[in-house]
């Protein structure tokens with residue numbers, strides 16, 4: 379990743395990609411206290427547009443507030459930084475990574491006077507789990523690693539250190555031959571994937587866990603809006619893993635994963651074991667929306683130029 383052409387927005391300046399470096403005593407590298415976003419820009423008929431830019435920037439500021447980090451830029455400046463990162467790297471579509479982290483002015487948990495740094499990187503990134511996963515769906519394993527408790531890690535924040543838990547779960551799932559992990563909350567209810575929210579469909583009703591242990595996903599919110607607009611009945615509630623086993627359909631949502639169908643959980647086929655009709659309808663609606671194939675929700679697409 380580090381050795382490539384292009385530029386990265388770093389504390390207000392565009393820096394050549396290979397020179398966007400930090401010191402090994404960078405505080406966030408040691409303790410994981412930092413916050414970030416994952417954002418996508420899509421090629422639309424009007425030009426490249428960042429999807430739900432404001433929602434991502436708002437969540438970044440919320441995450442920083444939760445972690446008591448003061449971002450030294452305004453939301454408007456970071457929106458502009460994200461547009462510039464796509465534009466100046468000549469990207470037609472992109473994945474963006476804004477991140478806020480502490481500098482190397484001090485070490486130890488009691489360090490004070492740490493500088494807060496902000497970066498925005500952007501690069502070309504196709505389907506997160508491959509194109510086939512979007513069409514046929516993925517195999518999922520319930521994780522032996524529990525998702526964060528709401529009073530251990532502040533689950534509303536998208537914080538760097540939280541992803542240790544995600545990576546442990548994902549590594550376990552991949553080594554067991556699955557494509558993704560399903561993490562349960564500390565009480566044993568379904569929380570989410572390592573980087574995705576989960577939805578199930580049973581008898582025409584869509585269910586998703588309430589936002590407690592899981593991240594307040596922006597794609598989750600988009601799908602809830604689309605489902606409502608399609609007249610589908612929606613319920614946000616606690617879900618058990620056996621409810622997923624006997625669901626008619628299931629899918630994951632995330633900025634990176636987009637809308638990824640789940641074909642099986644713990645070797646039990648979900649429904650017909652492939653992308654179901656409701657999932658397909660919502661997935662198509664999602665891709666139409668992000669790529670500007672519909673005029674609907676134009677306010678969610680911010681042109682980079």
Ligand code: PMP
Nearest residue numbers: 573574575593595596597632633
């Ligand atoms: N849960 C976790 C743990 C994630 O990392 C992500 C990706 N940000 C999501 C859910 C989905 O969130 P979003 O739709 O906002 O990308």
